[in-house]
Amino acid sequence: MTNIKIYQGDQIGGCITVISTDNTKIVIDFGESLPGAEVVENIEFGWDMENVDAVFFTHYHGDHIGRFMEIPDDVKLYMGEVTWKVLKNLYTALKKDDIVEHLDNRPNVLFIKPNDAIEVGDIRVTPYSVDHSAFDAYMFLVETPDKNILHTGDYRDHGHRGHNIKNGKDMNVMLEVIRCYVRDFGRRKIDFLITEGTMMGDRKNDKRYSEKMMLKDAKEYFKNHKYVFLKISSTNADSLATFYHAARANGMGFYANKYVLKQLDVFKEAGSQYTDFYDFRDKWEIPFIPNDNTSKETRQKLNAKIKHMRKDGFVMVVSEYYDEIMEEFADLDPILIYSMWKGYIDKRIGKEAYNPELAEFCKRHNAIDMHTSGHAYPEMIEAVINAVDPADVKIIHTDVKEE
Ligand SMILES: [Zn+2]
Ligand SMILES: [Zn+2]
CATH class of the missing domain: 3.60.15.10 (Ribonuclease Z/Hydroxyacylglutathione hydrolase-like)
Structure with a gap:
């Protein structure tokens, strides 16, 4: 039985x-x-x-x-x-x-x-x-x-x-x-x-919003907003692909830290046998800000990268600890997209899941909401x-x- x-x-x-x-x-x-x-x-x-x-x-x-x-x-x-x-x-x-x-x-x-x-x-x-x-x-x-x-x-x-x-x-x-x-x-x-x-x-009663709708909206939105910071889960392959394709369609670069880039490579490899949609090939590591100990050669490379980003625009996957690099582009009127469950930044919805640090970060940068549910x-x-x-x-x- x-x-x-x-x-x-x-x-x-x-x-x-x-x-x-x-x-x-x-x-x-x-x-x-x-x-x-x-x-x-x-x-x-x-x-x-x-x-x-x-x-x-x-x-x-x-x-x-x-x-x-x-x-x-x-x-x-x-x-x-x-x-x-x-x-x-x-x-x-x-x-x-x-x-x-x-x-x-x-x-x-x-x-x-x-x-x-x-x-x-x-x-x-x-x-x-x-x-x-x-x-x-x-x-x-x-x-x-x-x-x-x-x-x-x-x-x-x-x-x-x-x-x-x-x-x-x-x-x-x-x-x-x-x-x-x-x-x-x-x-x-x-x-x-x-x-x-x-x-x-x-x-x-949450808004019905699909990845395909979000891709269309992001493509359109990026036409007038070329400097985009993105707060998103590092394992949300679909939404990462959505913003990646919206960025590439507008000639913008896609930047993330080493860890996120590694996850994207996993999705790229696994997806390759079925589709090229997860083929995150044009992606780069976020530059760090040179300090006194940075060698001249590294400094030149970093400056060239930042110059490039300022010229083409970018989508950069960030977290609440990225203010320093975000500051580097402050004069360009960048935007922050929040693409996660709203409960993390809204106490009434999230209750114990509420994350005050993240909420403060989103408020500081006037984050806009663009998110599809996983469910x-x-x-x-x-x-x-x-x-x-x-x-x-x-x-x-x-x-x-x-x-
Ligand atoms: Zn799940
Ligand atoms: Zn679950």
Whole structure:
């Protein structure tokens, strides 16, 4: 008999799903509760007692994978290869050497591939790519001897990978995958659907804004604003690509620090087999301001770079600690684009997730808001439920209480 247990499903982030049969047990996602969640304390999970065979991670966001260090080495960890690389870059930049070493040396880390089924005991798990603000995100079809379960992970359909043009017609990728692969054209019945519901609650009336709309707007906006600072998540591949293409279309350079450039290279390499959209080829490292110890040669190089930036314009990925380099361009009337969830800079929305330093930074620079959500709008969630047509459905990753 299949048993499904969901921990912290009624909060946005930190949801843990345990699926077990008589002889096999898997877990989907093991991440941190996000600040502002109902239970900020991470739940205790008795790894010693539970006898888990494998953990499957839907994607690299901390609320889904952030607690992987707690998982005993003999438990298999299944994740996308990009997820592993993105985490490694992230923890290297954060100077968390113990975590980087763990990622390098932990036994039983296995990479998943879209559409390639994995057998763990009597459970069969098939990952399918989904559109999300994380580049490498999956939903999982979990087949046990008596149940078919679909776990969506985080998803949306308004990113760059949400729609395709097929025979001249706009096709919703996720619904098509559900129809063709998950449902096998109606031949396979889904007993239990576990879907995310981030936008079902307080955020349900948020403006509908897609990556494609943002790309169009940014392209237009950059015609009159050639000096652009950008505050964005370093792992939001779609939005980074949006601003990159808007910059290049206007002859502006794209600048970021070494760490962000490394993440862009991961997306570039991984995306290259499907599309050239993530081909971040024309990008440069942000120059630093010369000081007394800077050699003459380096100083000349930096000055040439800054001169170039002043001439062509730029999009520069910044953080709240970049005032010095931003000051260098102050006379050019630059703008700051804030492309993250507004809760981080608005206390009423973000509650405990509010970041006063970041809010102050955005205020100081009169930031303008340009952002698309990583999560499906309620009408898309409804469409998914209809497409899956499950016997039973559970909405997780939501602040809406079960009714
Ligand atoms: Zn999430
Ligand atoms: Zn996510």
